[in-house]
Amino acid sequence: MVALDGPSGTGKTTVARKLAERLSAGFLDTGAMYRVVTLAGLRAGIDMTDAGAVTAIARDAVFTIGTTPVRPSVTLAGEDVSAEIRGPEVNDAVSPVSAVPAVRELLVARQRKIIDGVLAEVGGIVVDGRDIGTVVAPDAPLKVFLTASPEVRAARRSAQDTAAGRESTPAEALASVDRRDRLDSSRAASPLRAAEDAVHLDTSDLGIEQVLVALTELASRRGLLHCAAEVTQ
Ligand code: DC
Numbered sequence: 001m002v003a004l005d006g007p008s009g010t011g012k013t014t015v016a017r018k019l020a021e022r023l024s025a026g027f028l029d030t031g032a033m034y035r036v037v038t039l040a041g042l043r044a045g046i047d048m049t050d051a052g053a054v055t056a057i058a059r060d061a062v063f064t065i066g067t068t069p070v071r072p073s074v075t076l077a078g079e080d081v082s083a084e085i086r087g088p089e090v091n092d093a094v095s096p097v098s099a100v101p102a103v104r105e106l107l108v109a110r111q112r113k114i115i116d117g118v119l120a121e122v123g124g125i126v127v128d129g130r131d132i133g134t135v136v137a138p139d140a141p142l143k144v145f146l147t148a149s150p151e152v153r154a155a156r157r158s159a160q161d162t163a164a165g166r167e168s169t170p171a172e173a174l175a176s177v178d179r180r181d182r183l184d185s186s187r188a189a190s191p192l193r194a195a196e197d198a199v200h201l202d203t204s205d206l207g208i209e210q211v212l213v214a215l216t217e218l219a220s221r222r223g224l225l226h227c228a229a230e231v232t233q
Contacts, residue, residue: 001115001125002219003132006146007181007192009153009173010203015146015211016128020069022216023225025124027069028114030132033107034098035085036063036074041097043076048093055102067118067125086164091176095183098130104189111136124224130184133195142222144215145194148204153177 002023004016013029020027037054040061046053066072074082084090097103111127115137118125129136133143148156154174161168184192194200199218203211219225 001119001127001137001140001142002215002224003137003140003143003195003198004126004128004146005130005132005134005143005192005194005198007130007153007177007184009157009177010146010148011156011208011211012128012146014208015203015215016126017069017072018208018212019215019219020124020126022212023124023126023219024122025069025126026067026118026122027072028065028067028111028118028125028127029072030107030111030127030129030136031094032065032072032074032085033063033111034094034103035090036065036076036081037061037103037107038090038094038097039081039085040076042089042093048096051100051102054097054100055106058100058103058106065114067114069126083164086160088166091180095180095187099183099187099189101189104131108136130192131190133198134193135190138195142219142224143195143198144218145198145200146211147200147202150174150178150181152204 002019004012006012017027037058041048041054041057044057046057048054062077064075073080074085115125115127127137133140154170154177157177158168158170158173201214
């Protein structure tokens with residue numbers, strides 16, 4: 001298992017997905033789980049500052065998270081919401097949702113179950129989030145903490161928004177990235193921080209392929225290549 005943590009805009013999710021493909025492993029985007037719960041709350045029209053109401057949504061919403069790296073779809077009440085969970089409404093509302101301790105408890109339990117299932121079935125998994133190396137899977141054999149300068153992260157977020165057909169200038173993206181970083185790092189429950197034994201990788205000056213080469217090398221040194229093949233043998 002590979003735990004990939006770091007702030008938004010470091011390329012974490014893209015890199016995690018591609019690394020999983022390369023390792024023939026499963027993939028879990030834990031941010032998508034906080035996002036789908038947020039979308040469910042917005043759709044239900046609840047008061048998103050009401051921790052009890054948000055927790056009830058996290059407990060009762062019917063959602064699925066795909067774990068195949070090629071097409072990891074996210075559904076809510078049977079509808080594919082993979083694109084909608086990346087929209088501006090969810091971007092603006094997700095950090096406070098992820099700061100509610102009871103929501104984290106529910107989702108962390110579900111993440112551990114998914115991880116165990118994929119490890120048993122596929123033999124390996126790459127998991128990306130904020131607290132994977134510290135809380136969800138502190139025994140992961142490889143933990144990586146990805147960083148990048150705020151300007152680079154904002155530029156990446158803005159490019160992603162534009163590619164998805166949403167207007168976003170780098171200045172707006174920087175403000176949004178900054179705001180979420182502050183919320184994610186300062187919350188009381190599992191704030192964003194690197195595990196003590198995490199390998200730090202600054203991706204500011206690296207393209208996706210270079211990050212992947214570095215991660216594959218790290219995985220290889222930990223004996224994590226060909227994990228799927230070992231299980232099926
Ligand atoms: O990685 P992302 O941008 O999709 O994450 C969405 C939000 O969820 C972000 O505010 C951080 C939070 N999150 C979290 O608190 N813990 C995780 N394991 C993953 C995401």
